[in-house]
Amino acid sequence: MSGQRHIIVGGGVAAASAAATLRAGGLDGEIHIVSDDVALPYERPPLSKEFLDPDSDGAPTPVKPAEWYDEEQITVHLQTRATVLDPAAHVVELSGGERLGYDKLLLATGVRARTLPQVQSDRILTLRSLDDALAVRARLAEAERVAVLGGGFIGCEAAAAAVKLGKRVTLLERTDTLMQAVLGPVLGGVMTDVHRAAGVHVLTGVVVQNVEVSPTTLVVRTNRGVIEADLVLVGAGSLPNVELAQEAGLRIDRGVLTDEHSRTSAPDVYAAGDVAAALHPHYGEHIRVEHHDSAVRHGASAARNMLGLDDPFLETHWFWSDQYxxxxxxxxxxxxxxxxxxxxxxxxxxxxxxxxxxxxxxxxxxxxxxxxxxxxxxxxxxxxxxxxxxxxxxxxxxxxxxxxxxxxxxxx
The missing domain is CATH 3.30.390.30 (FAD/NAD-linked reductase, C-terminal dimerisation domain)
Known part of the structure; x- marks a missing residue:
């Protein structure tokens, strides 16, 4: 594959894994990673855990050291978005105006955090990227009262990290238990008890109506009363970044649809990681998984298929979460x-x-x-x-x- 150019859109672990697999698989042409992040691909799981501790070094854990990209001749475009994808012309346009032709392209655009509509404040934050984590870390260091909206993975992990730092944490969840969508009511109840035993004030069956911002405090109004806080962390789930694919005419359904070989509906365009809804041969349906380890393996599998190998993605639906x-x-x-x-x-x-x-x-x-x-x-x-x-x-x-x-x- 000498002289070919492969482009990876996205800067997470799926992108880094795909780039490494392409080089290891014998691709000696150009590899470009287009990432709107501020840093080279890094591990996201620590961002909602030990990274929030002000005594930690405050640096992300890189997937690969910076010199690796130079050694492998991989060009990384940081703080750069892919704004237009033209599958017919095999061209992608970047936010700086540059147009790059490609032989194969991988969409690894991931997901973004849901935000509160019509409410903006530097004390109301989400937690997904390195920039998010740095902002939360800085605010958390000076806050005494923290309200976490949402009892899923991010909300529970961040609440655990905050209460371990001595903060007064209130965790608000719509359902009857924490993590109920994943664990069910019985096991979700076990984790609810774990958080309460650790000192988190857990309120379940709560609907957040709005958040009011004043110079001195944040007021979270719910169907069951009012919570005052210095910092509000929104853990209300995520949205797949499908806009580039959608505007390019690719098939979308709760993610970018692919077959079991990571191929999208456009020729020579593949998708992997959190944004991809891949057809699973065992289950007979498209499955989109948001998890670090799955993204690593999915990126590698997609790269092998980009190299012309027959590598169906048979990953089982797996996740983990560390709390306390x-x-x-x-x-x-x-x-x-x-x-x-x-x-x-x-x-x-x-x-x-x-x-x-x-x-x-x-x-x-x-x-x-x-x-x-x-x-x-x-x-x-x-x-x-x-x-x-x-x-x-x-x-x-x-x-x-x-x-x-x-x-x-x-x-x-």
Missing amino acids: DHSIQQVGRARPDDEVVVRGSLDDLSFSAFSLRDGRITRVISLNRPKDVLAVRRLLFTEYAVTAAQLRDEATQLNRLAPRKPPPRAEA
């Missing part, structure tokens, strides 16, 4: 009618909740039991059978459920 001293992990996808089987103790904060259908595990959510998640991750798309009684039994070794291959026959 606890690790929450999930792998797989469940249906509402799946049987839920719990191994371990909810009270002791050490358990795995398995979703079971027709003798197979469809999903597991674990608190402080990473080995269970690793075992199920290996099982998901293999042939085996298990009962609810076996799953409840601690003596059942999950890694032995899959049938073992018979040893090769010795030559006569």
Whole structure:
């Protein structure tokens, strides 16, 4: 592929992983990363955790050192947006007016945080990018009262970080428990209790009506009263950055639609990471996953397909979140009618909740039991059978459920 130019639009881990895979796979043409971020690709998970501590060094964790991009001859356009994509002409236009032709292009534009409509203040912040995290870190250092709007991943992680710094934290969530959309009401209730035990004032079933800004305080008005705060952090979910693809005429449905090989509806245009809704061969539907590790592997898979290799993306639906001293992990996808089987103790904060259908595990959510998640991750798309009684039994070794291959026959 000498003389070719491959362009990656986006500056996250999917983009860095794709660039590295293209070079390692033998592409000796040009590679361009177009990123509207201020820094080279970095790890986002720490931004809502230890990065917020004023005693940390305040520097992002890079995916690759700066010299790596020079050594691999990868051109990175920072603080630059791709404004127009013309798939027919194989050209992308950048915010500085430059037009770049391409042989293959990868969309890894990620997602952006939802914001509060019609309310603007440097004390009402979101947490997604490095700039966001720096702003939150600075405000958090001087704030005493913090209101977090939304009990999902970002909201819970940021609340945990803030209360550990001695802040008075109020966490407001619309549903009956924290993280209910992901964990369900029972396990979400466990995490709600964890946050309350740590000192977070958790209010559930709360609808935020508006936030009023005054020179001295922020007033969060809800259907259940008023909360005063020095800092409001909005953790109300995210939106995929599909605008460039949409304006270029690509197929969009809750993300940029791709086949299992990361190909979009436009020739030579691929998509990976948080913005991509990829067709999953096992589930038979398009799935969009917002998670660091999935983005890394998706970027690498897309790059291999850009190189002409046959590499369907078969990633299982997996995520993790660290809150206080606890690790929450999930792998797989469940249906509402799946049987839920719990191994371990909810009270002791050490358990795995398995979703079971027709003798197979469809999903597991674990608190402080990473080995269970690793075992199920290996099982998901293999042939085996298990009962609810076996799953409840601690003596059942999950890694032995899959049938073992018979040893090769010795030559006569």
